[in-house]
Amino acid sequence: MAAVKRNFQVLLLLLTGAGLLHIALFSDLYLRYVKPGVRPLLIASGVLLVLLGVIAAARDGLPFSRDEPGHGAHPGHDDHGHDHTKGPRIAWLLYVPALLMLLFAPPALGSYTASRDDTATTSAAGTFPALPAKDPVALSLSEFSSRADWDTGTSLRGRTVRLTGFVTPGTNGTWYLTRLIVSCCAADATALKVEMHGATAPPPDAWVTVTGTWRPTGRVGTDSARPALDTATVERIPEPSDPYKDLPRVTAP
């Protein structure tokens, strides 16, 4: 039985390593959970864990190599107190994330998370640089929201913009074009929402590109201003591989 348990530990190392390599090296799935910058760390960890597993497997499988000098001369090894039973037992829980990564790869966070979050923008009121002259102008949700909320120069007035995000249902038939912004991992996701007017809501979590014109709500520069858009066209698009990547937030001068 001890041998079986040990093999399961070796298998756990291999599976965790393989899971990390699966989501970070062989696919872009890791972008559903963490920032792009973490990729080298994940790959290095995956390689290291697989190596550890292979070494441990080789050691278990080659009993002759056990007769090394110094081996068996560790009296301390055999009679520890507490963590004999606890360590391995708790380690079994690591199978859950390992198998999730390897087999199921949970989807990126979506409308459920976005609908629970009340957004706060970080910019302060002021004027923003002029937008490119050509309509429609493609903006990130953060840039559109900042301008809609804070731009006392009202650079959005009369312009047709193109925004991209996923659908979060609102109350009373309204819906929001949404982006989740992640600073480190999905645990810290915060939502950016733009209220959509004039089009029926696509299904929740669908990714869409919307063109339309800014709809002023409340006084710019105060909390009553909420980003909103009168939509002209709504086009379904496939989910991007990097779902949390919105362009950098525009800060007021």
Added chain:
Amino acid sequence: MADETGAPGVTARPLPEQRGSGRPTRLPGAADGVRLGVSVVLLTAGIGLSLVVIGTVVVLLGPEFLLWLDGPVVRAWQTVFVAIVIQGIPFLLLGTLVSAAVSAFVPAWVFTRVLPGNPALAVPVAGLAGAVLPGCECASVPVAGSLMRRGVTPAAALAFLLSAPAINPIVLVATAIAFPANPHMVLARLAASLATSVGMGWLWVRLGREEWLRLPKGPAGHAPRAGRLEEFGTSLQHDFLHAGGFLAVGAAAAATFNVTVPHSVLRTFTDSPWLAVPALAGLAVILAICSEADAFVAASLTGFSPTARLAFMVVGPMVDLKLIALQSGTFGRGFALRFSTATWFMAVACSALVGWWLL
């Protein structure tokens, strides 16, 4: 650290009961194959069995269960859970690498020579030494464990445990980037974190009792060279799996809070400065964000006073759900609960003082 079931360095020895199962002596390659075969068969059986169980449950509970399993709450939970685990694994691995290296290769006299003999003096030195371990809090727990194992006085090791994830250069640079308009924030974070860790170290010198601390035992470190390499591998594997399991526990708890508690609850606390500081300090415990990222989250918590955001960044690397789970694994549950509670209050007090002074 080794144990009867977990450490290949111990259990992989050709114990009589393992090899004397009536089979004739085999070549190593064949033994390897047979064992691999056995584990593959067992894993397949295990997966098959779980599928049968899940199938039965689904049939019994009907489609509602399937809907719930595929529902937005469970999917969001899984995503946050996996995110916290994979964010933690590289740093956990770094921490176990360092701690295994300390256990296997650094002789005990190094620490007794570097650290002052008087614990009250050793605490601030160890607190400052925390600046050299670049990583988040997952890395510091195993390292602090191995320091205690090598005879470093617990108070100093604990000061190191608290300060390492909070004041290392990566974290401070991240803080500076997150608060471009407020350079005092970096200084305030450094001062409050250092004050908290040194304060907790001194508190341990004064009030701490050895029996609360279930000191991690491990390889004694007197093995010859070949043995040491093996000791390194053994403790690396054991520590990683052990801490990884606790990381999964903590991530599960944090993901549950993350998915079920609405953030809007917090907004009710923004008005009162007396409530805002403990509210954000409590949020830091629940969210369990990596210390290298918490500055960006703190920056996004607009509406809260700078002092409350400082408390968020001071508490986060020292007390959070995954850290409590990791500490219970390494030092025992009784210790983790006492220590985390005291640290939380100390961190809130230090942040309030430093915030009042600097921000």
